[in-house]
Amino acid sequence: MTRVRETLPAQPALQLGVDHDLCPGCGEPLALRMLLESIEELGCAQRAIGVIGIGCYTALSPLMDVDVIQALHGRAPSVATGAKRMRPESLVFTLQGDGDMVNEGLQEVIHTAARGESVTCVLLNNGVFGETGGHMTATTVIGQRTKNTLEGRDAAYHGHPILIGDLLAMQGGTAYAARGSVHDAAGVAGTKRLLRRAIETQLAGEGFSFVEILTMCPTGWFIGTAKGPEYLAQVLGPVHATGELKRDGRYVSTPELRERALRTRNETI
């Protein structure tokens, strides 16, 4: 069998340059690339409107060669709602972090899902406020060390992480919800498939769509740059298990996805 090596372009067609200020080892530029490639491949380059939240990824918005609206921290889903209602023919998506979507703007995204708003919300989840330097968010997992949970997140003291994908999947207006990860090549490729399905869901007018992408934040996790993928797989991954949470009207919970991941691993071993 001949292995075909494909050389990928340095940047997707919808990206203006590659120079950005995010940290080495950050997973967000990778997630953005999958999103921009998906938009282009589905023929939506000239009908896409992005609504950007506030976090590290905000600095990436000038690199996106699609129309964007910069929103306040947490408020992207309502802004996307107004834009979509006025331009129903557009592909409208949000780009938000876990601090933005799950802390500050939790009710916005839930209401937008419940309304069945025909928008796609994309969550970049690294379990910390990366921009402020690594503080606990609503998705920080139990035991995770952050700048304000120095001994690790203690459920009794700091509470439990929110599984936002499940909250959204359970809403009647949600047509598609999934969780991917960009910590390895398979995860990157899988994340792109999820993003494409979410966009297709919106194009088909089926309702609200949501993709959560687990991204590396070695700076906010206080580990070496190269350790990000391993940390993600071992710390965040088991809690925020990847897979499709809602598709074709069927809801698969995160605990079920966790069990599925464990079975697959045992079978592999």
Added chain:
Amino acid sequence: MTRALMEGSEAIACAAIAAGCRFFAGYPMTPFTELLEHFAKKLPAAGGVCINAESELEAIGMTWGALATGARAATGSTGQGIALMQESLSEITRAELPLVLFNLARGQGDYFQATRGGGHGDYRHLVLAPCDAAEAVALTQLAFDLADRWRNPVVVYGDYLLAHTAEAVEIAPQAFPPLPPKDWAVDGSLGGTGHSRNVNPLGMEKGRKGIEPEPFWKRLAAKHESMAQSEPRCEIEGGDDAELVVVAFGTLARFARHAVRALRREGARGALFRPITLWPFPAEALRQACRAARRVAVLEQNAGQMIDDVRLALEGRVPVSAIGGISSDAAGFGIGPLLDPDEVRGRIEGALAGREARQ
């Protein structure tokens, strides 16, 4: 269109739709509720969208998104709800989006909130204060024009009586000079061309790393200074001979106008100065109106807010006293005993006689 009898809320909704407003989002709160009801009933028929937002934060967020697409869009609320919107209100100003915000307040205790705002950073809004439904119709249409012209939020500030009193009004679209095209509005069409748009309140630009806040904020401050110079509006009742100038706005100014007219007919040398724009406050016009005045009496339904702007305008040239005060009904909706023709007349007579206010 012929004249029709309708409450102020309905008149405002009709005027907004006549001005081309095609998006509205709101969350119920007295006395703003009926405005939302009228938009919910009328906008879909006009080809627009009205969303019952899940909170005031989402109402203004949705409106933000609609505005960014180039649509004429509005939201509104009352005191507490407007307070919740402050973060978006200041940030929308920096995104230079032409928001029209209907602030139907409970009395006049939200003058500071309307004219100063509670948001972050240096920002200004035009604030228009109609005194009756007919003026609300005119100022609503003007608000949409000014918002587009300046690319800046405009607040229409009314109250319970304005919202709920039925008056005969004529809703005819007003003509305004042509506006520049909204080439900044997002429609997705420029994606992939290297010229895609960025409706951004942080001063970020496509293809450029980082932000340059200082030049961006200075440009906005210069725009707000131009607005302050060119947009003050007021109404003056009475001549240059006035010894007493009463300053009042909105619904209460209607009561004051009635009293001043009656007193002038009886020979009293009083005048009414009514700011129509609360920001920019018509300071120069007030100085002119007070050239011969011995004293200025501020009639407002609060503990003393607009009086600060009056004093700033007059720079100590004329003594200024308060003849209004806090006055409310049992529900706190701002329909207090001060809103009475005889009460207002009595207070103005007191000021004419040089008596201090009965607070």
